Amino acid sequence: MHLAVLLFALALSVVTFALDNGLMRTPPMGWLAWERYRCDIDCTNDPKNCISENLFIDMADRLSEDGWRELGYVYVNIDDCWSSKKRDEEGRLQPDPKRFPGGIPKLARYMHDRGLKLGIYGDMGTYTCGGYPGTTLDKIEIDAQTFADWGVDMFKFDGCYSNASEQEQGYPLMSKALNATGRPIGYSCSWPAYQGGLPPKVNYSQLGEICNLWRNYGDIEDSWDSVLNIIDWFFENQDVLSAAAGPGRWNDPDMLVIGDFGLSMDQSRAQMSLWAIMAAPLFMSNDLRTISSGARSILQNKMVISINQDPLGIQGRRILKEKSGIEVFWRPLSDNASALVFFSRRHDMPYRYQTSLKKLSYPSGSYTIFDVFTGKTTALKDSTDFVVSVNPTGVVMWYVSAPAKMNLRQFYRGGRLLGSYHDDENGIPRVFL
Template identity: 85%
Template sequence: MHVAVLLFAFALTGTTLALDNGLMRTPPMGWLAWERYRCDIDCENDPKNCISENLFMDMADRLAEDGWKELGYVYVNIDDCWSSKQRDDQGRLQPDPKRFPGGIKKLAHYLHNRGLKLGIYGDMGKLTCMAYPGTPLDKIELDAQTFADWEVDMLKYDGCYSNAMEQELGYPLMSKALNATGRPIGYSCSWPAYQGGLPPKVNYTQLGEICNLWRNYGDIQDSWDSVLNIVDWFFENQDALTPAAGPGRWNDPDMGEHRPCPVPSPLNRPCSGPEHS
């Protein structure tokens, strides 16, 4: 099986204050489902590739058994399309019962027993980017506590179907709500990506105080043009981005792909880039 192991962020040094949760003192590394599996929910016809607990358990096994965990790849992150289309009778988010029959807490225990951490996805708007229930302002405290009750270790908080005012209120509120649960949960904000990524619209001092990780720019796609476009943007704007980052607070240029080589690579290093499958 080929495994795309994803580097969530790279280290850029800086001097601003970090979110005071003690997490992500180095850039978080692990595996994220989105680039490869997107929103495949057809478990009946595509059981090996659909967004389900089986997929994430399998990837946890690969990180734990194939040597990736020892290199620092410890996060297994769920992206969009994991939930039911409706909240439960108490108003809480709930996983799709057919694709996650054991629930998210059971999945978290599966990872924790292997020395790994579980990440989950939410969205600032009423809907996620793929039209599943989001976490708008009036649901932030409830959903933060739900994630803590499930024993997740990281939240990626997207921004589809939200406006600038909601984002200005919601991203700091989610940081406060996560901390209030008492469970250490790494916090990845998509806020700057929705505001153009640069000052003065983006306040990187504030981001360093409320987020461990933040998406600066657009989504990466499975092409070298996309990769190079992101690299160029970070290179051209490094004077604004570099001072923002440091232990516990990281710029996130989106996923970087590392796949096994079809033949041994120089120095036995893993191949990189979408041309390798």
């Protein structure tokens, strides 16, 4: 099927509804502890890196003082291993008193005073994945109210030590309980990751009604193989996953590991670019106190962030997979613009890839091309062949303006403008949502 026809059909067929809490209308951004710090609780021998209030205060300071907050990185998210091994006398979760002597409310106030938000972790089971108290079905309401009382802004609900039946009950119940507190709390569900990530076991229409974001797949590791594995799974299943995403409901391919130890600069640009194409949440898991200037420049790239945060919230797609090892990804953006990523799976030399916008199903017209990582701007006609040189395991990412001249028609569903399109010389609708 012609790419434009396929996209047109998908656009008309998608009817999904977001969790009715008004939150995360664009993918959430911030910092998350897990990949970089895991379950390090040895504050005696590793005080700078252990899971403690000091670690999260340090990261909050960096977000608020080093230019991250202004770009949208506002969540500071505690992951596993923060709590005591036992609940308190009233059955409530409580933080480890030695590592969090001020309690979670103190941390929440610290974040809020700096224009940031606090996220916290729990598990839909008898224990968390790290062996701390979980949230069984009878504890859902008290835990939701506890988080609200503490001033928490986001809740990640994992699924270790639970079965499919408990998850089927627990994830919707937690959504209801969080909303019932009256506090706006973004809700991250790990439910699909525990059910294989795909229909029929995973009902993405239901997920969009109860969760703001969800983990579809396994945990990311600090390695290129792990990043590539996630990329492959998401784009091999893009027909299902793209239809599920939109404002207030996001597929989550897991954390950005840019700035850690496993990725080169080219691979770091690749992760950032493809997470932006996927409209993925941007949660860094790194040490913002010591991050390199190269990693910082990638994570703080304003154009990549603006593409990720595009208000239409349409998840992009892989449109070409060449025998040469070059793959092309495309995402429609506001104002009839789009993003293109040329990605190389090669490991030898930079590859000179030749194509044209017309070959990539762009309609006739002249375009302005902005290279996201070099900052160069060029004019390009749809019929003009061009060559991009893509480094091994690297990317070239473009922001492509709307064509200078194009007569558009608009299509609606239920009174809502879904997008604009025009017919080419063969009468085929080409979509610019």
